[in-house]
Structure formats: C-alpha cells, structure tokens
Amino acid sequence: MTLSDHTLKEIRELPPKYPHIRSAVMPALDLVQEELGMLTQEAMTQVAQALQVDPGYVEGVATFYSLFHLEPVGKHHLYVCNNLSCQLRGAEELLTHIKESIGVSEYGQVSADGLFSVEPVECLGACEYAPMLRADHRFHYDLTPAKIDTLLKEWRGDREGKKARKEAHPRAGSH
Amino acid sequence: MPAATELRGSHGKAAGPVLTKDFGTADLYKLAVYEKIGGYQAWRKALTTMQPAEVTGEVKASGLRGRGGAGFPTGTKWGFLPPPDGGPRYVVVNADESEPGTAKDRYLMENHPHQLVEGILIACYAIQAHHAWIYIRGEYDLQHDLVAAAIAEARTAGYLGEQPLGTEFPIDIHLYRGHGAYICGEETALLESLEGKRAQPRSRPPFPAVKGAWGRPTLLNNVETLSTLPWIISNGGAAYAKFGTEKSPGTRLFTVSGDVQRPGNYEMELGKPFSHLINDLAGGPFPGHSIKVWWPGGCSAPVLTGEMLETPSDMESLAAIGSMGGSGGVIVADDRRCVVRCAYRLLQFYAHESCGKCTPCRVGGNWAVRTYERVLAGEGTAADLATFDRIQTGLAAGRCLCGLGDSAGWVIQWTMERFRDEYEEHILRHTCSVEAAARA
Ligand SMILES: Cc1cc2nc3c(=O)[nH]c(=O)nc-3n(C[C@H](O)[C@H](O)[C@H](O)COP(=O)(O)O)c2cc1C
C-alpha cells in the first residue's frame, strides 16, 4: 500500500513547523497511519524520500513507539488498559470477554470481519475511571462486560471506524 | 467540545485552594469563562509590571517543587539557565503523564487548559523563551484538542503571538504528540523524542538547562508545576508557602485509584496524612475490606503498607520511611490482593517500557518477569529468593542511566522487604493464602 498524493503533499509541508526536519518524521507517520491504518514498508520509504532522511531512520523510529502499527489492525483497534489500577478493577476479565466476543484467540489478531483487534496496554492516565479503554481516539470509562457489548454493537454498525483524529473530536484545532 | 466527562475529584464545594479552586465552574475550558474568574491577570501582571528575575524570585519564594516526579525546587531549576545569548531557548512542558496510577495532568488539561497556558506564558517570560513545546502523550486526544483550542483562543485574544498584550515579547506555544512510550516522560528521553528520535535517555551533563531541545537551553516542567504559576504570581510566593510544610510547601493534586470507593483527583495540602486523602476524600476501602498495600507516588515510588496510612504527605516524611512523593499517583490495593502478583504486573510494565539502553534494566526486567511467572505457577524454588535479590541489587545504586531501572528494582526490593512471608509462601509452599481467602 502506498500513499496518496494528497497525504504526500501534507507530509512535504510539515518540516517548516519544526526547528529540525527530524521532528517531522513522527507527525508524518501519523498521517500515514490515518490514511492506511498501518505503516507499510513502501509508505515508510515514501516518508523517508519526502523528508529526505534515511529510510532506516524512519523504520527505527516507527519500531520504537507502540502506537505505530506495523501489522494490520481492525477498523476499530481497542487499547485496553491493563496496568495495576485497571487490573484491580477487572481489566483481565474485560480482555477475555472482548477476545471471545470478537472471536480472536490472540492479542493483535484481526477479527474475521476485519472490524476489530484488541491489545492490552500500559496505564492510559485515566485510572480514576478504571477499567477503561481507548478506541478510535476516544476513552471509554467504568467498563463492564455489558458496556463492552453495547460498544461492540455500536461499532459493528460503523464499518469504517474513525481512524482520523479530526473525526473523533470535530472541533480539533490542529496546531 | 464539552469537558470530557463527570468530574471525579476536587471540584465545586470540595475544590482545593489553588489548582482546582475553580473546578466545577461550567465551561471552565472556555476563554470567556476563564477571563470572568480573573484568568490571564497573572500573565498581565508578570509581563507588564515585573522583570523576569522578579517572576523567578516569586517562584523561589513560593518554595514550589516540581510535580513531575523528582520534586526539584522549581525556582532553582529556572535559575540554571544561562543568560540569553540571542539564540533560541525553550520551555518544554512535560505532558507525557504515563506513570501508572497518575491521571492528574489529564484532569488539569481537560478541565482547565487556560490555567496551564497562562502558566506556560509566565515561565516563558521568566526564562526569556519565545517558544514553548508541549509534549503530550499520544493517547490524550481530547486533551490535546482542548489545549490546542485554548492556545488558539489565547492567540486570538492577544495573550500570545507576535505582540502579547501589546508588548514586544513574541511567544508561541506548539504541541507535539507522543506515540506510546512510558520512557518519554523522563526528561532527556522526552527531548530525544521531541527531536524525532527513538526515546532513549541522554547521559548528563550536559543538563537540559544548558543543552536541551535541539541543542539549546531548555526549561522542562510538568503540567501541574506550570498550572500552579498563575496562582503564585497573583497571590505572591509567600502566600503559596503558607500552605504545606516548610520543605514541601503548597498543595498537590493526587490521583487516587484502585480499591477505594471514590477514586479521583484530589487537591490536598502537603503534609496532611495520606489517611485523609484515601479515607476522607477518596472514600476509603470497600465495606468489609481493609487497605493492605499502597503506592504513594505512582508505582515507581517504593510501596507502603496499610499500617502506614498516617504518614504525612510531604516529601520529607515519605523519604523518612524509604519512599518518595513521585508523581502523586496513589494506588491502593486491599486485603484481597496478592502482593507477589501485583509486583509481577509492575515488573511486566518496566520490562515492556525499558528503552534497552543499559544492560541491567534491559536484561534484569525480563529475567524478573520470567522468575515471577515461575513462582506464580507454583514452580518456585528457594533459589528464586536469591534470584530476586540479585536482580534487584543489579538494578540499584545508579547502575542504570535513568530512574526506570531504579524503580523496577525498588518494586522487587520493597515488596520483598515488606511482604517477605508472601514471597516465602509462594516460593517454598507453592500456595497463596490471600487469593485462596478472596475466592472462598
Ligand atoms: C522513567 C521516568 C518517567 C517519568 N515520567 C514523567 C511523566 O510522565 N511526567 C512528568 O512530568 N515527569 C516525568 N518524569 C520526571 C521528569 O524526568 C522530570 O523530572 C520532570 O518532568 C520535571 O518537571 P518538574 O520539575 O516540573 O517536576 C519521569 C522520570 C522518569 C525517570
């Protein structure tokens, strides 16, 4: 999968926003992931060319940070917090429930309909609402298996997901 | 864009005296509301009536100490920057908040973003920086957008930009998103990440004050630290120092989570006992249960026991019992919880988040995880007690480049120190009476 001309143009416009061109690499990878849902080898090479940095450098950055997807994920990728505060409030049970409900046996595996994948993550900074998860750039709080069922039902009706941040929070001022 | 959700913590009638004093005011995140309650008056006062050194002087007089983790005196830190040389210098805001059990910076950003923006402007003026960068963790989408909207509103109103309040002191505030790595909260790793690199801590010296972001003098402060500044400038450093203790002045926004009835973010004067925070403010343990173990400042602060709840919350009192104030994230676990299992969970965290730069941390974390797995599966042997000790001492005493390695070691060291019988029960008798009782 390669990038559209539109996204490449946006990437080429990034560098002047930063004191050094390297700082534009991660924002560029964000744009890639918004368009393709993941970082493909070809797209990372395109980013390297557009920003005139070494392709190995781009890959080195992409592999360090856990929010970058190097493998396909579902249209709705669920980041379920499983650090201590959430675990004390039942995160393990939720994770098991989610895996069963979407029909996957492993974390990171995409459901047969392509809609879902789930991943346990470290503290998301919303521990007073534990257990919680993040999906489509939003937080969901005070979760129970029943609440998960409601969310999954809602997401099943939304077959495209909301990869773009601007759609998740419409008034997003990009700065 | 509404504020995120129901407020859990200090707000309304139960608001704290400094950081959360206006929490509960409808639409607090909007500029018009903030102006109505006196917003940006501290900025006006600093920029138009005070010299930069006077601003730093007030912060020194307040005794404010950094709320990010290390508790370093803020005014002193500001004084470390070399005099302006005509080149760029930066204020970098640590909004990476990833310490387990800590959610207070999120609470401040999503409910009161203008208070933070005003604090950033004051810091920029004090150290004569024309650019600030907010490094915000990538998972904070709504919070990013609310802060961005606040910056845009403040720019339109003329509080920042080419000529803030008509003066010749241009300031711009930029946002930079993280991408999921706990280590980015460590200040030099944060700078590496801001420069677009893999986030591995730098060795110091040089310190960021001298050579920070893009090789230039940089002041790094936490969101809560900066959010305190408008109050200090409005009311004076001496007034702030009246709160709290002599060495830990002021108030702090604590996050309380885990096995309590009213988890939330509570502002409390430093020095008041943790029993007030946990029992009175956060509702205490669930009926029929008691608090067994708690972490006073994120899981990186050495663990304490239920008998220690009367410990005063100032940094000196915590240091006296071998712990620390850390991030202010208080994690509480009750008598149903197996300490060995909690420690296992935390070591998984440190092993996962190790940046891999130093060997004791990279290897020790994974080794500990494998040992915990064996022990929890009932396959431990007496040698494992020694193994835990070996890993823990290997991580201790400055053998690692940054605090992550130390913290991983402390989890092993202090859970073993304070709950030795639980470790022995698992390792020598292959049982867990705590979990058996909880299941019964
Ligand atoms: C492993 C590690 C993680 C850290 N994470 C954070 C964090 O998420 N937020 C933060 O403000 N400080 C964090 N710190 C502390 C920072 O390095 C730094 O001391 C702090 O941001 C300085 O700001 P302050 O003086 O206002 O506290 C962390 C430190 C270490 C060693």
Ligand code: SF4
């Ligand atoms: S202690 Fe761990 S996280 Fe810190 S620099 Fe060393 S390897 Fe990286």
Ligand code: FES
């Ligand atoms: S532990 Fe789950 S949000 Fe902090």
